[in-house]
Amino acid sequence: MKPKPQSRRGDAFGPNSRTDARDRILEAAVNLFFEHGFVSTTIRQITTACGLTPGALYNHFKSKEELLLAIALDAQTRVWDCVSSAREAGGADPAAQLSNMVRAFVLFHLTHQRAALTASSEYRWLSGNDRKRNIANRRRLRSAFAEVVQSGVNAGVFESGLSPSQINIVVMSLLNMGIRAARWYEPGAAQSAEAVADLHAWMAVRIVSAGGAPPPTG
Amino acid sequence: MKPKPQSRRGDAFGPNSRTDARDRILEAAVNLFFEHGFVSTTIRQITTACGLTPGALYNHFKSKEELLLAIALDAQTRVWDCVSSAREAGGADPAAQLSNMVRAFVLFHLTHQRAALTASSEYRWLSGNDRKRNIANRRRLRSAFAEVVQSGVNAGVFESGLSPSQINIVVMSLLNMGIRAARWYEPGAAQSAEAVADLHAWMAVRIVSAGGAPPPTG
DNA sequence: ATTATAAATGAACGTTAGTTCATAGTTTGG
DNA sequence: CCAAACTATGAACTAACGTTCATTTATAAT
Numbered sequence: 001m002k003p004k005p006q007s008r009r010g011d012a013f014g015p016n017s018r019t020d021a022r023d024r025i026l027e028a029a030v031n032l033f034f035e036h037g038f039v040s041t042t043i044r045q046i047t048t049a050c051g052l053t054p055g056a057l058y059n060h061f062k063s064k065e066e067l068l069l070a071i072a073l074d075a076q077t078r079v080w081d082c083v084s085s086a087r088e089a090g091g092a093d094p095a096a097q098l099s100n101m102v103r104a105f106v107l108f109h110l111t112h113q114r115a116a117l118t119a120s121s122e123y124r125w126l127s128g129n130d131r132k133r134n135i136a137n138r139r140r141l142r143s144a145f146a147e148v149v150q151s152g153v154n155a156g157v158f159e160s161g162l163s164p165s166q167i168n169i170v171v172m173s174l175l176n177m178g179i180r181a182a183r184w185y186e187p188g189a190a191q192s193a194e195a196v197a198d199l200h201a202w203m204a205v206r207i208v209s210a211g212g213a214p215p216p217t218g
Numbered sequence: 219m220k221p222k223p224q225s226r227r228g229d230a231f232g233p234n235s236r237t238d239a240r241d242r243i244l245e246a247a248v249n250l251f252f253e254h255g256f257v258s259t260t261i262r263q264i265t266t267a268c269g270l271t272p273g274a275l276y277n278h279f280k281s282k283e284e285l286l287l288a289i290a291l292d293a294q295t296r297v298w299d300c301v302s303s304a305r306e307a308g309g310a311d312p313a314a315q316l317s318n319m320v321r322a323f324v325l326f327h328l329t330h331q332r333a334a335l336t337a338s339s340e341y342r343w344l345s346g347n348d349r350k351r352n353i354a355n356r357r358r359l360r361s362a363f364a365e366v367v368q369s370g371v372n373a374g375v376f377e378s379g380l381s382p383s384q385i386n387i388v389v390m391s392l393l394n395m396g397i398r399a400a401r402w403y404e405p406g407a408a409q410s411a412e413a414v415a416d417l418h419a420w421m422a423v424r425i426v427s428a429g430g431a432p433p434p435t436g
Numbered sequence: 437a438t439t440a441t442a443a444a445t446g447a448a449c450g451t452t453a454g455t456t457c458a459t460a461g462t463t464t465g466g
Numbered sequence: 467c468c469a470a471a472c473t474a475t476g477a478a479c480t481a482a483c484g485t486t487c488a489t490t491t492a493t494a495a496t
Binding site: 438442449452453455459463464 | 469
């Protein structure tokens with residue numbers, strides 16, 4: 001009786017201005033995925049949150065999973081870009097590279113908590129090739145970190161006792177602590193996102209730097 | 219037509235020996251929660267996995283949530299005991315205490331991957347007081363770690379520049395990397411659980427030990 | 437042996453999930 | 467100004483969910 005489709009471009013400004021429906025869906029979804037998890041979030045919650053009815057969502061995404069995929073791929077792409085340019089900004093010094101990368105990674109997770117955490121911890125609900133793609137992206141990121149640490153070890157600036165498999169574990173630990181920071185960090189807290197990111201970068205460099213107690217063998 | 223209730227004590231041995239139904243349910247549940255998550259695991263999956271029908275589960279647990287609670291509380295208790303005695307074994311030296319605690323924490327997560335990860339990352343599906351209890355247990359554990367780090371800072375054996383809020387972040391990072399290790403570690407891998415735990419303990423001590431670059435301010 | 441308790445069954449219940457679809461209104465392009 | 471392409475609606479569908487229950491069988495206690 002009262003279907004009132006909205007403009008695709010939206011009235012960019014004014015009291016009744018609305019953004020594109022697709023973007024509103026994505027924003028509502030990322031909020032709800034963060035809060036309740038992908039599985040527990042319903043299509044009806046998402047569409048209600050952005051003023052639509054369930055059927056309308058399927059004009060923009062062909063399934064709930066494709067919605068998750070869109071969010072996850074976008075966040076992964078942005079994390080990669082972010083970390084890549086941080087690496088380049090570190091010049092040829094492995095310590096500067098690693099520090100910059102960790103800082104950028106954590107800062108991204110603190111300033112885009114919802115999307116970053118969705119990409120990093122809801123990917124298990126993707127199936128088939130979507131999942132493979134997400135996993136491949138994650139592996140690529142880990143490899144970039146591992147490369148930098150290895151180069152530092154080779155250059156003698158990082159702890160020489162670290163074996164390649166230990167390096168992998170260290171890298172996974174660093175990434176996981178950054179990812180989980182997106183869960184516990186609260187934007188209004190005493191520590192700024194930059195301070196938290198700096199602390200993580202500091203921890204990373206501390207772990208791998210040469211000097212101090214050698215790593216355990218094995 | 220063929221209800222064949224089993225012995226509560228079970229025929230302890232022999233070809234048809236069966237353990238107590240409650241334990242079989244818990245074991246099936248912890249496996250499925252680990253693999254598919256709490257929300258996605260169905261009562262029917264659990265009961266099928268241990269040779270029961272859905273209704274039978276409710277003779278042992280009054281709801282799906284109570285099943286999760288039983289698993290989570292048990293694991294938390296065991297982690298606490300484990301970490302507490304590791305702390306005592308460290309004597310009065312904060313570095314030995316922290317190293318032992320991290321080692322014990324990680325080792326527990328690697329040898330009880332399913333239960334530990336369920337306790338640590340499915341607690342959000344508990345409601346009301348169950349959830350509060352879980353959160354309180356987690357906080358107690360964090361406090362124990364923070365106490366040790368703070369005592370090391372006070373004693374001058376750990377980095378003096380670390381503020382209390384930085385200590386909290388460091389502790390959360392340490393715990394999170396141990397927790398996540400339960401997800402990526404594969405028991406048959408090249409690295410033994412002990413070696414991985416040792417490496418984590420090494421990282422922890424490296425981060426907090428005095429000397430090296432001072433932590434960022436803020 | 438008899439009784440009381442515990443445990444398993446299989447069918448059912450009420451909900452709610454993701455998704456589809458005929459319909460109707462809106463926007464765009466020629 | 468008309469037609470084609472979009473987009474939102476609201477109702478419906480199927481499937482699966484957690485849970486309940488009357489009933490039946492096994493075990494434990496007296």
